[in-house]
Amino acid sequence: MNPLSDTFGRLHDNLRLSVTDRCNIRCFYCMPEHDVKYVPHPEVLRFEEIERFARIAVSLGVRKLRITGGEPLVRRDLHVLARKLSAIPGVEDLALTTNGVLLAEQAKELYEAGLRRINVHLDTLDRERFIQITRRDDLAKVLAGIDRALELGFGPVKLNAVAVKGLVEPDIVPLARFARERGIEVRYIEFMPLDAQGLWDKNKVLLADDILKILAGEIGPLEALPDPDPRAPALEYRFSDGVGKIGFIASVSRPFCLNCNRIRLTADGMLRYCLFAIEETDIKGPMRRGASDGEIAAIIAETVRAKWLGHEINRAGFVPPPRPMHAIGG
Ligand code: SAM
Ligand code: SF4
Numbered sequence: 001m002n003p004l005s006d007t008f009g010r011l012h013d014n015l016r017l018s019v020t021d022r023c024n025i026r027c028f029y030c031m032p033e034h035d036v037k038y039v040p041h042p043e044v045l046r047f048e049e050i051e052r053f054a055r056i057a058v059s060l061g062v063r064k065l066r067i068t069g070g071e072p073l074v075r076r077d078l079h080v081l082a083r084k085l086s087a088i089p090g091v092e093d094l095a096l097t098t099n100g101v102l103l104a105e106q107a108k109e110l111y112e113a114g115l116r117r118i119n120v121h122l123d124t125l126d127r128e129r130f131i132q133i134t135r136r137d138d139l140a141k142v143l144a145g146i147d148r149a150l151e152l153g154f155g156p157v158k159l160n161a162v163a164v165k166g167l168v169e170p171d172i173v174p175l176a177r178f179a180r181e182r183g184i185e186v187r188y189i190e191f192m193p194l195d196a197q198g199l200w201d202k203n204k205v206l207l208a209d210d211i212l213k214i215l216a217g218e219i220g221p222l223e224a225l226p227d228p229d230p231r232a233p234a235l236e237y238r239f240s241d242g243v244g245k246i247g248f249i250a251s252v253s254r255p256f257c258l259n260c261n262r263i264r265l266t267a268d269g270m271l272r273y274c275l276f277a278i279e280e281t282d283i284k285g286p287m288r289r290g291a292s293d294g295e296i297a298a299i300i301a302e303t304v305r306a307k308w309l310g311h312e313i314n315r316a317g318f319v320p321p322p323r324p325m326h327a328i329g330g
Contacts, residue, residue, distance in 0.1 A: 003060045003297070006273075006307040008258075013063045014231075016264045017050055018329025019081065020070040024101050026135040027121075029162055030325040032196040033135055039268040039327070047077075049287055051084040053265055054091075056296050062263075064093040070267060070326045073102035079109040086114030093117065097160065097330060101138045103145025111152045119187070120146055121160045124171040125178055133167070150182060158247070163188040163206035172211055173218045180219075180244035187234055187247035193313060194275070196324035208235065208248040215239075215246065222246065231261045251275075257310025263303070264329050271303050275328060276311035276321050 004012040021039050023031060045053075054065060065085055072078055086094045095117035096110065103120065122142055124130050130139040149157050159179055161168065179186045188211055193200035212222055222237040225245070233256045234247035250256075257274075264272040269284025281303040286295060312318045321328060 003301040004057075004062065004263075004304050006304050008307075008309060010258075010260055010307070011061070012261050012263050012304050013061055014066075014262045015054065015057050015062045015064070016066045016068055016262060016329055017054065017085075018068050018070060018265065018267045019050065019072045019075045019078065020044065021267045021327045021329075022074050023069065023071040023099070023326055024074050024136070025071070025099055025138060027099075027133055027162070028135070028197070028199065029133075029164060029191055029195045030330070032324075036196075036326075043268045043284070045265075045267065045269045045284060047081045047084060049269065049284070050081060050265070051088070052287070052293075053269075053283060053296070054085055055088055056293050057263070057300060058088050058090040059293075060297055060300060063090065064095070065091055066095045066097060068097040068329050070329070071099050071101070072096060073098050073106055079106065079113040079115075082110055082115045083113035095119065097121065098145075099134075100142035100145035101136075102141075104141065104148040107145065107148045107152050107154070111154060116154055117156060118149055118154050119158045119160045120149070121162075122146070122175070123161045123164075123168055125174045126171060129167075129171065146182070146184075150184075157182075157184045159184060159186045161186055161188050162191055163208075163211065163248075164191045165204050165206040165210075168206065169210075169214065172214045176215055176219060176244065176246060180239070183244075185236075185245040185247055187249060189249040190252040192251055192275075192325075193318070193320045194325040194328070196326070198320075200320075202252070205252050207253050208250050211246070211248070212237065231259045233259075251311075252313055255310055255313070260310070263300075266323075266327065266329055271300065272328065273303055273307035274311060276313070277308075278319060278321060279306075 097119045100120040127139050191205045221240045225236040236247045238245050270280035271283050
């Protein structure tokens, strides 16, 4: 049996590595505005530990790595980690998810380290709404980061926008036009119950159909694209004129748990088999106590085997995970 296959037959070849729980902005659907409880520095995995974990996971069949956080670019010398990860034999795909604020400064060294795929988180092109969402005035830096990444030849560059109902509707058309002009894709991620302040409510989730209606009315019709990888979570559409793609990560309205192929390592070295998992498996402890690669591999395989069928956001008894998005690693 494949070591990263679970009891439902799902194979896990996709690992998301959170490198920090800290962030330089404060999106309301992720972090609290004040008094953020951070993991103390000594508890955060060192680059060598993250690389070791990734190597072991790759030896078990992981092929895709994504660096995330918190905001990964606030971690000093992230390019050093990107270089280590892209050099692991067997890694077919290395990607980064960032809020883009520090991207213009770091894009060149990340490119030189072998990184190519970037998702930049951007919900709006409106400065006031950016401030309202992120509680920081950094839109210009994010836009400069996107320009710089495109100039350097990163690709694919995608935009991640969180679909919050009653808030981002005016941003949908400008964001799609912005992306069409640059040949990049916008991905809408349904607002999930992972915010630090318990603000989530099902009625605040803006659904793919609503977004498609707005886009079709203002820009032009869209057509669904065939799914190149049934295990990838995004549903993708293309404008019928051939210019521009829109993707949807519809975790709330169309959960993709049955095809899930992901595991996650938090910045403090806990392994999670699901974004919404309640339990976590300690990796840092055994690593720092001298566990062998084989012992770590066995812990990873055991965690995957214990994976549940899926999250229960849509059930009455849903219990959100004990940590918010920035601490889990998005
Ligand atoms: N700081 C980076 C960023 O913002 O892209 C990486 C970490 S962030 C937690 C990863 C992604 O999670 C972001 O692209 C953001 O769109 C998404 N996100 C954060 N909170 C969310 C929530 N409550 N529901 C849905 N998506 C969320
Ligand atoms: Fe920071 Fe990303 Fe969370 Fe926004 S979504 S607060 S950028 S970690």
